[in-house]
Amino acid sequence: MFFLKHLVNHISHFFIIKIIIMCALLPTLAHAVIADNNFPNCKANLAERAEKLGFSSYITQTVIAGISPIEQVISFDKKQPEFTQTFEQYIKARVTSYHVRVGKEKLKQHKKLFDALEEKYGVPRQYLVSFWGLETVYGKHKGKMSILNALATLACDERRSAFFTQELLNLFTLIETKQVTTEQLQGSWAGAMGHMQFMPSSFLKYGIDGDNDGKIDLWTSEVDALTTAAHYLNKIGWQTKERWGREIKLPESFAFDKVGFDQYYPLSYFQELGITKTNNQPLPNYDIQAELYLPSGHRGPAFLLYPNFNVIMQWNLSKSYGLSVGILANKLVGAKGLAFLPKGQTNVKPYSLAKMKNLQNQLNALAFELGKPDGIWGPKSRRAIRLFQIQHQLIADGYPNDDVFSTVNSVINKGQVIP
Template structure:
């Protein structure tokens, strides 16, 4: 999941994480699907890149020497730095992908059809059943309903199948050396080295997207350090191959960002013809009861429930498209991925997985 550095698309869709890999495989051409999980960009395996070997004389070699020196200053062990940086290469393909992120032109319905496919719904229901005991315990600790954890897992990495194919350290080093957003990516590189120094993963196994998003929930290194969980107590927060750690980490992220376990994400609605356009958007909040008084109805034309839950009205495509009444959990999903498209799709997929 790509939480901090995401591209802005035509409809506010952000993201550079690997999650889009699964969308691309579903026929999304070569688009780097933002949207944003953590997770999503079109990428290619390392074998298709043309790396530049870092020599002591090269600029990249000097850069890595500086990274090593900074790591030592921060207290990282020299053995960790030697192992992590020994085989780092400059990956030209990473820069190409960073420069050529296409803008999306999909409508919301087209996007929804790709992300919330019947195959993904059915797989999500199987995963929900297979992991029922684990997800129940995770919900008990973090207060996040299992269907939402499974939905994000499915969107980000196709339930752990597509977690990326590039060395995270090499990708981050390439982006940090590039200069366009070097400060951000150098910080993420140091965070990745910290994760290695803590022993959660070996350098050769720290694989992820070209932009550095990692594991089954596609966390950037900074997000890992904040929210990753050692669910099974083995001393490692392994979001790559340990399903329990990955799902618990996703739930911990949502919980820490304000998730409300007694609420859902929102619902489709119908707006009256005279609905004020100035009332649209997540910045305008009213209770469900107040929206009902303004003439907002359920998508089936029936009255909204008379509840005092704070909610907002959003249109899927900003100024057009279907309308939705969204609650605080929708806002939390948008912290995971700042895209209206993504948040609506995640909520819809969760509902479908849950049987709605």
């Protein structure tokens, strides 16, 4: 007993913090659901959970007692632009001349820092600046919403309670270990914080004191924020000297039925199918896996996505976001941007979540099973739409265009529904 007490007295404060962090990130917390439509009941569930996990009375009584719901948060969560805008609308709002101009200034301003980060973490500087620009417009819009209240609101909502409950508990750990104060906890409606909009779990696991001032400050220290971002991308699998992907050109008579979406093929396979660079030059003879992605269907731009794109997707699961990161990064180092868009719009109109959800219901009824309808054009929906298109002699681009909506309605009206 004396030995244990003596040992504890000599454990560094830093080591104690690391122990607490490790405990806070235990997988069991993933099941710590506290959802309840009655917010006071939800707060009681949260306080009980926090007490069982060993948080102090400051957390279980003072902090939790001060939490209140934000009704706007649920509305924002249901209307994310990644799911309500066309790719062209999304990209034009986020890869602007301002983003490029200020991003290039940031590359010059932090040249020494980026030199060091590239050497240590292997992540090219243009990607770090691209994430920075897309997340907060280089710190201009870091968010002014209470992170505590936002996370609590989302944790009490049944749809994604497990995820946001764990993020809230991780935030309690940051407060408990004095890495943040409740006064500075302002950020996005989803609970993301600072220049790079990290969630509490990422702060805990990947946060770095880049300027060596004894604390990790993701709000006011650009050095800490950028260093943390480089560390994060390195740890989740960024492949040094590999690009994210490229815009490509499909041949006039491209065999859409030869390529499944959301799956990888050798780059050489796409060469065989006649795909070229946008300048009509052949694709490189390079041993890498690639995925074909058509964000607006066959009428819009086309891309081959490489493994680093999956790393970008771990930051944000939207492919439109991932493409924005890659395209802005390219422009920051001199590329011209998309070859397709200057030629004009694709005339692809945004579809509502309700319309997409109805299409998913119809495809399920026609035995093109894609799971529970959610109104989101994801991998299962792309696969189901593609199979429907192949069966009905439509261009099999996996995109919910007008031809798909009208043909599905026609088939349903003719009574060709699986009982």
